[in-house]
Amino acid sequence: MSLTKTALWREWAIVAMLAAPLIHAQRPAAQTSPQASATFKIAGRVVDALSGAPLAEAHVRLIDTQNRNTRIHVLTEENGVFEFKNLPAGKFALLGTRRGYMRSSYDQHDAFSTAIVTGAGMETENLVLRLTPLARIFGKVSDEFGEPVRNAMIWLYTRDDQNGYNRVVQQTNTQTDDLGTYEFPTVGPATYYISASGKPWYAVYPPPEPVPGQLLSQVDSSLDVVYPSTFYNGATDSDAATPITPKGGEQLQVDIHLAPTAGLKLILRIPSNDDGHSYSIPNLSRREFDSSVLSNSSGRFIAPGVYEMTGLVPGRYSVLSQGTNTTSARYAELDLRNNGQEVDVTQMEPAVDVRVSVKVSSGALPQEVFVGLQDGQHQVENSYPVDASGHTELDNIRPGKYSLVAFCGNVACSITRMVAEGREMAGREITIEPGSTQELTVVLTQGVVAVEGFVKRGTRPVAGAMVVLVPDNPEGHQDLIRRDQSNLDGSFVVRGVIPGSYRILALEHAWTMPWREPGALTPYLAKSQALTVGSLMQRTVVLPEAIEAQLR
Secondary structure, X not given: OXXXXXXXXXXXXXXXXXXXXXXHHOOOOOOOHXXXXXXEEEEEEEEEOOXXXXXXXXXXXXXXXXXXXXXXXXXXXXXXXXXXEEEOOEEEEEEEEOOOEOOEEOOOEOOEOOOEEEOOOOOOOOEEEEEOEOEEEEEEEEOOOOOEOOOOEEEEEEEEOHHHOOEEEEEEEEEOOXXXXXXXXXXXXXXXXXXXXXXXXXXXXXXXXXXXXXXXXOOOHHHOEEEEEEEHHHOOOHHHOOOEOOOOOOEEEOOEEOOOEEOEEEEEEOOOHHHOOOEOOOEEEEEEOOEEEEOOOEEEEEEOOEEEEEEEOOEEEEEEEOEOOOOOOEEXXXXXXXXXXXXXXXXXXXXXXXXXXXXXXXXXOOOXXXXXXXXXOOOEEEEEEOOOOOEEEEEEEOOEEEEEEEEEOOEOEEEXXXXXXXXXXXXXXXXXXXXXXXXXXXXXEEOOEEEEEEEEEOOEEOOOOEEEEXXXXXXXXXXXXXXXXXXXXXXXEEEEEOOEXXXXXXXEOOOOOOOOOOOOXXXXXXXXXXXXXXXXXXXXXXXXXXXXXXXX
């Protein structure tokens, strides 16, 4: 995918995420008869989130959260002012866009926003909608001679603190042009890391070992070199990478210099088809931050059943060879430090297939169900579709510890029970041992209950608070956690709640906290409210008392 398409996709994805929680998670306030004929106004200014300067000709859109097809928009005036008149009592999503700025909704945090509530006594005419200017990262990749490196692969990583995580993940990538230059033209303010990798134009990798009767070409060892993945400021290990923190509107130049290192050779012994076993050419990947990156090495068969990979950078690799016919995939961790190491694929650990039977606690199996494994970095490595009979097989899984997760299309669902070898398991974590056979039965429960309430401090409503519905044993049931953001009148709606016992709390200034970390929410539970959602509840639970806002 090109950078332009990626940027457009991300831009539209942000709009979808911003609009969805407001449209689907809010319910208009009950209208009394005096308000039924009254009209109201939503007005304010659009400003630069960093400088506070007013933004003229910004598009401001207003969406009725009860009827998403009801939407109107205006352009801001010279002083950034916008105004919507003759509005009924209700709740509205307020979004703004302008060239060179991130799309944003009112008081945006992650995929949540504060809805604007019109009605008697509500102050909706002096709103400030803040738009954050986009930044641009560009630079040049050069070699040890100061010459441009063409077609180098550039990766952009970002620190992700949304959804309660604190991790560094791949965001996008591009390549250098003939002049060795690259750019990421539209990035928001965040913490980034950039890496570059490529092959020296002059590199020549040694041919295979001499074969009787053939001449072996002599290759200068100084030409058997590679460029290791190199981060800004020269680090070749992601743990030592220097972060980049562009400010909104900044044009930030980030140049990277690549230095060659001796390329390593790896010999892989792969059985031929003659013995009835066959394996694919292994994939080699390495860990950068919290992501897995495939190696860009070259390879070829140098003899029957002998495959040589060249141009490898020293380091730790994960090796995975897919099985064919009746063979299972094989997996190994490899510390490649010396040249000419050999690996026999048949001696690697067999990957594991996990057979999963999916049932539902009530009703029919949802039309679209996927089951996946989440690793220690909270990444879902793969997800597998469940067939109409409720079965799926997670194949070629590497040994390790995982959490089992489920997705049901547009319907909220969670795994509420898990049974392995006739024994019910606590939590959703499974350990996959090398060579083991795993068979699991899981029970899905769909979230059909909504929890409504208000956030207050004393008698005053609190807008923009993070409302968190926390299950018992949150570490073992993180997929049951639900969130929302309080609206202008302090109201909130948490949807897709699974039956169970919960505590519900509201935190201010907590949107960047790693709330999924063990114990992170514990200090706030003392002032939370207890809530039990029964299995027979089908619609909405209204909290009888407002939740008291707590400061982080």
